[in-house]
Amino acid sequence: MMAPPNRGARKVARILIVDDDELNRELLDAYLDGAGHELDHAVSGEAALAQAATSPPDLVLLDVMMPGIDGFTTATRLKAMFPDVFLPIVLVTALGDRASRVRGLAAGADEFLTKPLDRDELLVRIGNLLALRAHEHELARRSVDLLELSRFKDDMLATLVHDLRSLATVILGAVDFVSRSPELDADSREVLDDCRQASGRMMRMVANILDLSRAEEGRLSPRPAEASLHELVRIAVAPRRQLFERRGIFLDLAEGDLWAEVDRDLLVRALENLFDNAARYAPVGGRVHAGVTSSGHEAVIRIGNNGAPIPEAARDRIFEKYVQVAGASGALRTHNVGLGLYFCRLAIEAHGGRVWIEGTDELPVVFALALPMTRGGRRGRTTSMPAQSPPGGEP
Numbered sequence: 001m002m003a004p005p006n007r008g009a010r011k012v013a014r015i016l017i018v019d020d021d022e023l024n025r026e027l028l029d030a031y032l033d034g035a036g037h038e039l040d041h042a043v044s045g046e047a048a049l050a051q052a053a054t055s056p057p058d059l060v061l062l063d064v065m066m067p068g069i070d071g072f073t074t075a076t077r078l079k080a081m082f083p084d085v086f087l088p089i090v091l092v093t094a095l096g097d098r099a100s101r102v103r104g105l106a107a108g109a110d111e112f113l114t115k116p117l118d119r120d121e122l123l124v125r126i127g128n129l130l131a132l133r134a135h136e137h138e139l140a141r142r143s144v145d146l147l148e149l150s151r152f153k154d155d156m157l158a159t160l161v162h163d164l165r166s167l168a169t170v171i172l173g174a175v176d177f178v179s180r181s182p183e184l185d186a187d188s189r190e191v192l193d194d195c196r197q198a199s200g201r202m203m204r205m206v207a208n209i210l211d212l213s214r215a216e217e218g219r220l221s222p223r224p225a226e227a228s229l230h231e232l233v234r235i236a237v238a239p240r241r242q243l244f245e246r247r248g249i250f251l252d253l254a255e256g257d258l259w260a261e262v263d264r265d266l267l268v269r270a271l272e273n274l275f276d277n278a279a280r281y282a283p284v285g286g287r288v289h290a291g292v293t294s295s296g297h298e299a300v301i302r303i304g305n306n307g308a309p310i311p312e313a314a315r316d317r318i319f320e321k322y323v324q325v326a327g328a329s330g331a332l333r334t335h336n337v338g339l340g341l342y343f344c345r346l347a348i349e350a351h352g353g354r355v356w357i358e359g360t361d362e363l364p365v366v367f368a369l370a371l372p373m374t375r376g377g378r379r380g381r382t383t384s385m386p387a388q389s390p391p392g393g394e395p
Helices: 022-032 045-054 071-081 098-107 119-179 186-216 229-246 264-281 340-350
Strands: 014-018 038-042 059-063 089-093 111-114 225-228 250-253 256-262 287-295 298-305 323-326 334-338 354-358 365-382
Touching: 014 022, 014 045, 022 038, 022 119, 038 045, 045 059, 045 071, 059 071, 059 119, 071 089, 071 098, 089 098, 089 119, 098 111, 111 119, 119 186, 186 229, 186 264, 225 229, 225 264, 229 250, 229 256, 229 264, 229 287, 229 298, 256 264, 256 287, 256 298, 264 287, 264 298, 264 340, 264 365, 340 354, 340 365
Parallel strands: 014 038, 014 059, 059 089, 089 111, 250 287
Antiparallel strands: 225 256, 256 365, 287 298, 298 365, 323 334, 354 365
């Protein structure tokens, strides 16, 4: 693989003229005289390949009928020499039939000019191809700049995530240390518990940010292992039980279980986001219900609450980044989901699953996650909760 030539600030192009007829070469020289281009010459296809290897051209004017390898073969080999750059090739030939033109284009030629040449047409076509080549080089340069910027962003993001995790760990350690004091009253313990909940949520948000960056670039690769979905639901909700109790929210976990090949950490964090959302929007004294059911070959986790319903028109948008959705009544109270539900969607899609929102009279807001179930996924008894069938899934 050969690198593109570095011309520095030179504005003219290096043009390789390939023709076994000296008069034809001189005619092309005369046509191009005054344009300021650097002209190289070759009398055969073999000589053209050797010339291009030592002095890479910016454009090639190539005769077809030559001794040795013909122009079609030469064009194909020239293109193969520069696979990562656009090398314009103009076939200049007396062959004007359709079959020859098609063969030339198939060989990699970008233009096909028939002799005798029209000077103005030749110059216009050369100018267009060189402009296209310059544009391609500029796009390649910008692509390199964007790649370097992306790497810088990834490095800074990784550093930020590491530092924030360290700070959150210190905060959680301090909260746990103070919480062990026997002299704390109930109000102080409640405040410390709030600090613990907020710090834990910050830790999850930091982890989500890093995974979101990977997912958006196609680099989020789950490490699946067979796991009990009911167990993961319980793990995700466990740290929030005290919060639910303080707000008088009734937590209802359905019985039954299903198994799936999942990345335990990713799925638990996705479920934590849904439980955080339910705790935020379920009314005081309200209800949060979670359960695992089957639908065809999918396991469906549903987490619902009896808060204000999400309008039908907003249900697809709510899984996008930084979306704020007004309640069904149009009131100022919004479903400010930030990155949590966006992360949830990407994490489930990385498992080959789907997410959506549904609702019932008892639970107006139900978040549903469908995951491919393992062959032995049905273990034990399952209990369904009142909800709709997955969109596009089996009833």
